[in-house]
Amino acid sequence: MxxxxxRPKNSRSPGRRPGGxxxxxxxxxxxxxxxxxxxFTATSIRAVAREAGVDxxxxxxxxxxxxxxxxxxMALPIDPRQVAAAILDGPRDELGRRIVTVFLGVWxxxxxxxxxxxILRSVVTSDEVARLMREGITKMIIDPVAKMIDAPDxxxxxxxxxxxxxGMALCRYLVELEPLASASPAALITQMAPxxxxxxxx
Amino acid sequence: MxxxxxRPKNSRSPGRRPGGxxxxxxxxxxxxxxxxxxxFTATSIRAVAREAGVDxxxxxxxxxxxxxxxxxxMALPIDPRQVAAAILDGPRDELGRRIVTVFLGVWxxxxxxxxxxxILRSVVTSDEVARLMREGITKMIIDPVAKMIDAPDxxxxxxxxxxxxxGMALCRYLVELEPLASASPAALITQMAPxxxxxxxx
Numbered sequence: 191m192x193x194x195x196x197r198p199k200n201s202r203s204p205g206r207r208p209g210g211x212x213x214x215x216x217x218x219x220x221x222x223x224x225x226x227x228x229x230f231t232a233t234s235i236r237a238v239a240r241e242a243g244v245d246x247x248x249x250x251x252x253x254x255x256x257x258x259x260x261x262x263x264m265a266l267p268i269d270p271r272q273v274a275a276a277i278l279d280g281p282r283d284e285l286g287r288r289i290v291t292v293f294l295g296v297w298x299x300x301x302x303x304x305x306x307x308x309i310l311r312s313v314v315t316s317d318e319v320a321r322l323m324r325e326g327i328t329k330m331i332i333d334p335v336a337k338m339i340d341a342p343d344x345x346x347x348x349x350x351x352x353x354x355x356x357g358m359a360l361c362r363y364l365v366e367l368e369p370l371a372s373a374s375p376a377a378l379i380t381q382m383a384p385x386x387x388x389x390x391x392x
Numbered sequence: 393m394x395x396x397x398x399r400p401k402n403s404r405s406p407g408r409r410p411g412g413x414x415x416x417x418x419x420x421x422x423x424x425x426x427x428x429x430x431x432f433t434a435t436s437i438r439a440v441a442r443e444a445g446v447d448x449x450x451x452x453x454x455x456x457x458x459x460x461x462x463x464x465x466m467a468l469p470i471d472p473r474q475v476a477a478a479i480l481d482g483p484r485d486e487l488g489r490r491i492v493t494v495f496l497g498v499w500x501x502x503x504x505x506x507x508x509x510x511i512l513r514s515v516v517t518s519d520e521v522a523r524l525m526r527e528g529i530t531k532m533i534i535d536p537v538a539k540m541i542d543a544p545d546x547x548x549x550x551x552x553x554x555x556x557x558x559g560m561a562l563c564r565y566l567v568e569l570e571p572l573a574s575a576s577p578a579a580l581i582t583q584m585a586p587x588x589x590x591x592x593x594x
Contacts, residue, residue: 313567314516320567328569343579349563349572350583357559361551365515365522367530370551377545381552385590389583 214252217242222263226318230260230325261330264322266309267302270330277331278338285338286351286387287379293355294375297363307363310356327352339390347389354386416454419444424465428520432462432527463532466524468511469504472532479533480540487540488553488589489581495557496577499565509565512558529554541592549591556588 220241224233235256239246253259261269276292277285296302312319332352336344358378361367370378422443426435437458441448455461463471478494479487498504514521534554538546560580563569572580 311516314513314562324567324569343571343583346571346575346579347583349569350560350580350587352569353559353563353572354556354587355559356562357555357557358552360516360558360562361555365526367526367551367554369545369548370555373548377548378552381545381549381591385552385556385587388587388590 213242213244213248217244217249217252217259218262221259222322223318225260225263225325226322229321230256230329233260235259260326264309264326265305266326267299267305268296270326274331274334277335282338283387283391284383285335285390286385287383289335289351289386290355290379290382293359294378297359298375303363306359310360310364341392351386351389354382358382415444415446415450419446419451419454419461420464423461424524425520427462427465427527428524431523432458432531435462437461462528466511466528467507468528469501469507470498472528476533476536479537484540485589485593486585487537487592488587489585491537491553491588492557492581492584495561496580499561500577505565508561512562512566543594553588553591556584560584 217238221233221238224238224241233256235249235253236246238259239249242249249259253262261271264270273292273296277288280288297306309319309323313323314320332345332348335351336348339347341347358370362370362373365371419440423435423440426440426443435458437451437455438448440461441451444451451461455464463473466472475494475498479490482490499508511521511525515525516522534547534550537553538550541549543549560572564572564575567573
């Protein structure tokens, strides 16, 4: 799983239908506004198409599904469904280790880090981006992982895991707090895996 | 320890010396710029006075020491030295619980939360504020707590604890990620204390 695995998909179809010079970009812009303003459930492909001034069929030409449109709107450097799949694939008592390993894999790639830093800054300064990310991460990663935890407060536990990862990224990559900023990924995995695991084991 | 325990100290002396209408504010502004730009060590009271266009004695009139000037520059809702004292006062195997309890105490007060949210936003968007906070938190809280941990990587462990707290605050108060946002402080303490303690026990 590399950050290259999610890329704009506008070269997908050779028989590209007509549209403006950046029809796909216009659709994404309309989708982002709708997901951020109204949320995932209240956003329809039809309404996004109307907002972008294109036919709904053209939206379907560029994006396979509403999920796909949503994920592209978030502009993450990696498909969150792949993140969830990589996390869930393995024994539950090593969940903490897999989570921090996958997370650091995204942040340690130069391209991934650049985009994640921009996203983190936007989340903190814009309520709209915060809503988009909150819904997206919950639906694509937190909910599937919580299903693996057999506890009544599974979702709270998984959001606490997420909060630790986000705080680590903020302190390491944005604030550059030492010695966290210059610690090796291996040292961080060794330290963080047991802490995260306390939330994931009953 | 309440967030009221740190308040502007300009009513400290009855025999207030002359100065502009907000001499204290001017000194603080110059101090904040110097601490953020040059760092704590390279900042002198004399240079701050020159920058603010006042006599060094006037700086000493308003602020007891460089430490005090630094702490006021950070504009935290609570004196970080008191935070460190409250954390360190008790057995080491309950350090995790005390840390999250003190931290939530600051964030759960309406006034404290307002100011901490503003600080967190500034840290993420301004390299200068990030530097100021990074130096301040390291000197006033992380270093004293790390001294209590008898391990070669004590400082890394304590910065990881700090990163979890900051991430929790970001997800709970700024991003409002559920169910973390509406969990009770008691539930958070119960969940987080053991996770934080893994960093603080060898």
